[in-house]
Amino acid sequence: xxxxxxRQVAKTYFSAVPVRALDSVDLDIAEGxxxxxxxxxxCGKSTLLNILAGFEGAxxxxxLIDGGAIGKPGPDRGVVFxxxxxxxxxxxxxxxxFGPKMQGxxxxxxxxxxxxxxxxxxxxxxxxxxxxxxxxxxxxxVGIARVLVMQPRALLMDEPFGALDAQTRMAMQELLLTVWExxxxxxVFVTHDIDEAILLxxxxxxxxxxxxxxxxxxxxxxxxxxxxxxxxxxxFTRYKAEIMAEMRSAxxxxxxxxx
Amino acid sequence: xxxxxxKQAGSRPAGMAAPGSRALGSTLPRILVNSGLAQIVLxxxxxxxIVAIWQLAGTNGSLFGGVLPTxxxxxxAWWIWAFGPKGMGLNPYSGTWLANVIFSTQRVAQGFLxxxxxxxxxxxxxxxxxxxxQILDPTVQMLRPIPITAWLPFSLAVFGISGFSAIFLIALxxxxxxxxxxxxxxxxxxxxxxxxxxxxxxxxxxxxxxxxLPAALPSIFTGLRIGLGIGWTAVIVSxxxxxxxxxxxxxxxxxxxxxxxxxIADMVSIGVMGLLSDQLILLAERWALSWRLAGAR
Ligand SMILES: Nc1ncnc2c1ncn2[C@@H]1O[C@H](COP(=O)(O)OP(=O)(O)OP(=O)(O)O)[C@@H](O)[C@H]1O
Ligand SMILES: [Mg+2]
Numbered sequence: 001x002x003x004x005x006x007r008q009v010a011k012t013y014f015s016a017v018p019v020r021a022l023d024s025v026d027l028d029i030a031e032g033x034x035x036x037x038x039x040x041x042x043c044g045k046s047t048l049l050n051i052l053a054g055f056e057g058a059x060x061x062x063x064l065i066d067g068g069a070i071g072k073p074g075p076d077r078g079v080v081f082x083x084x085x086x087x088x089x090x091x092x093x094x095x096x097x098f099g100p101k102m103q104g105x106x107x108x109x110x111x112x113x114x115x116x117x118x119x120x121x122x123x124x125x126x127x128x129x130x131x132x133x134x135x136x137x138x139x140x141x142v143g144i145a146r147v148l149v150m151q152p153r154a155l156l157m158d159e160p161f162g163a164l165d166a167q168t169r170m171a172m173q174e175l176l177l178t179v180w181e182x183x184x185x186x187x188v189f190v191t192h193d194i195d196e197a198i199l200l201x202x203x204x205x206x207x208x209x210x211x212x213x214x215x216x217x218x219x220x221x222x223x224x225x226x227x228x229x230x231x232x233x234x235x236f237t238r239y240k241a242e243i244m245a246e247m248r249s250a251x252x253x254x255x256x257x258x259x
Numbered sequence: 260x261x262x263x264x265x266k267q268a269g270s271r272p273a274g275m276a277a278p279g280s281r282a283l284g285s286t287l288p289r290i291l292v293n294s295g296l297a298q299i300v301l302x303x304x305x306x307x308x309i310v311a312i313w314q315l316a317g318t319n320g321s322l323f324g325g326v327l328p329t330x331x332x333x334x335x336a337w338w339i340w341a342f343g344p345k346g347m348g349l350n351p352y353s354g355t356w357l358a359n360v361i362f363s364t365q366r367v368a369q370g371f372l373x374x375x376x377x378x379x380x381x382x383x384x385x386x387x388x389x390x391x392x393q394i395l396d397p398t399v400q401m402l403r404p405i406p407i408t409a410w411l412p413f414s415l416a417v418f419g420i421s422g423f424s425a426i427f428l429i430a431l432x433x434x435x436x437x438x439x440x441x442x443x444x445x446x447x448x449x450x451x452x453x454x455x456x457x458x459x460x461x462x463x464x465x466x467x468x469x470x471x472l473p474a475a476l477p478s479i480f481t482g483l484r485i486g487l488g489i490g491w492t493a494v495i496v497s498x499x500x501x502x503x504x505x506x507x508x509x510x511x512x513x514x515x516x517x518x519x520x521x522x523i524a525d526m527v528s529i530g531v532m533g534l535l536s537d538q539l540i541l542l543a544e545r546w547a548l549s550w551r552l553a554g555a556r
Contacts (some may be wrong), residue, residue, distance in 0.1 A: 053454070065290055072457070075458070077458065085452055088551070089473040102460040102462075102465055150460075247305035
């Protein structure tokens with residue numbers, strides 16, 4: 001439920017050695033659209049997400065959400081971090097209700113939703129556990145639950161399922177699709193996994209090597225609702241071949257620039 | 260391994276020692292070393308030996324020609340100090356032990372509390388905010404090299420011969436390690452935790468209270484333990500000079516009148532109180548940081 005527009009967005013980190021992470025990124029995301037970002041490691045995917053979240057400002061260009069400049073981070077844009085980034089001193093339950101609590105939502109308004117969300121991600125029995133007692137995948141699921149509880153207008157997800165085993169991963173993908181179809185949230189989803197990108201997204205954006213641009217956008221016209229079974233259809237395979245070719249050329253490009 | 264030794268034991272003629280028994284012999288000490296009782300016994304060997312040698316080296320209840328009393332004299336001096344009748348002119352210490360322990364402990368507690376109330380917020384501010392660091396840090400670093408003992412005359416001049424003198428020195432001495440360790444903790448908060456909190460709508464104060472403070476808690480406790488130790492040093496030093504009660508006062512007074520038995524009983528009392536208060540902090544730490552231990556359980 002949020003429209004995102006990036007115009008000529010560039011980002012340079014002025015660290016000891018200045019790093020130009022993003023170079024002229026143009027991207028339009030419609031309200032309720034599900035966009036996947038694919039790209040080689042270190043190309044600037046997290047950087048782009050950080051700009052959308054409001055954690056970092058763009059060095060050049062304009063980043064707009066619903067027509068206005070992207071401001072400070074806030075609960076309208078839920079971020080799922082690459083490493084779960086849970087508060088280790090809070091229990092799973094306290095982590096999940098942290099958002100509503102900070103926003104001053106009355107307890108009765110969020111408690112049922114939070115409980116339901118914990119059950120959905122399969123962690124009902126771990127409400128009173130501390131993050132140190134969970135596996136990496138379980139922590140990641142808490143990170144997803146705490147964001148969904150806030151019912152954000154946009155979901156910014158940074159390789160959220162990267163640490164999960166194949167089974168949990170599929171379950172989480174289906175959960176995400178269900179939630180997305182129900183809430184009609186705008187989703188920006190960073191991933192390394194081509195199958196995952198095709199399965200989930202309306203559009204797959206392949207980023208070039210650093211400094212990154214959006215190399216190519218490939219709309220995925222597979223009918224919804226989609227399921228894991230679609231992975232084996234000929235259309236799916238065609239999309240996959242197309243994206244792999246694109247990524248290979250991005251990789252070659254990276255090697256020539258590095259040389 | 261157990262498998263083969265059992266086999267060998269089986270093939271051996273009866274009456275011969277099985278290799279298993281030798282293995283048992285070598286694991287037995289290890290079991291002893293690991294058990295709780297054994298640890299206590301091991302820890303006591305050295306102190307008991309020292310006390311025994313000290314006792315046996317003395318003649319007529321003292322060493323070095325009457326300078327150092329033997330342990331039995333120390334114990335009986337302590338007994339009278341603790342449980343003797345009060346107000347006897349011949350022995351001014353009789354029956355005053357508990358009162359003096361309470362005097363000193365109270366001062367440490369009050370000074371330590373002040374140090375926490377000032378040191379933790381100051382440390383959080385220095386560690387978290389650049390402005391805080393720019394305003395506070397230079398002053399703290401400039402004052403820190405002045406030992407608390409050097410503050411004694413100043414403290415006397417300002418507060419006079421009173422408990423406030425001691426409390427001031429304790430608070431000052433404990434403040435430095437608390438503020439420095441809190442700063443360290445607040446400076447190294449994981450960036451994504453702060454970002455996560457911002458993303459969930461936390462305000463500036465929420466970030467400090469619910470993210471920076473708990474993240475800094477492990478190093479805060481390090482600072483508290485060091486600070487409390489300095490607090491005990493400060494209370495003794497200031498009571499020796501600036502206050503007319505407490506363990507430090509008795510220590511100096513007893514030395515002046517040549518009561519080395521009371522001096523040593525006093526030293527032991529200080530050590531025990533320091534140890535007990537440190538254990539109290541450890542207990543609080545274990546409670547406050549239970550989330551860290553949760554994974555190890
Ligand atoms: N805070 C920072 N300061 C300096 N350089 C940074 C900073 N954050 C990222 N970079 C650099 O910017 C580039 C892009 O980083 P980014 O984290 O966006 O990559 P990524 O595409 O998310 O990679 P991965 O898939 O491995 O997570 C990298 O070269 C990285 O070293
Ligand atoms: Mg990344």
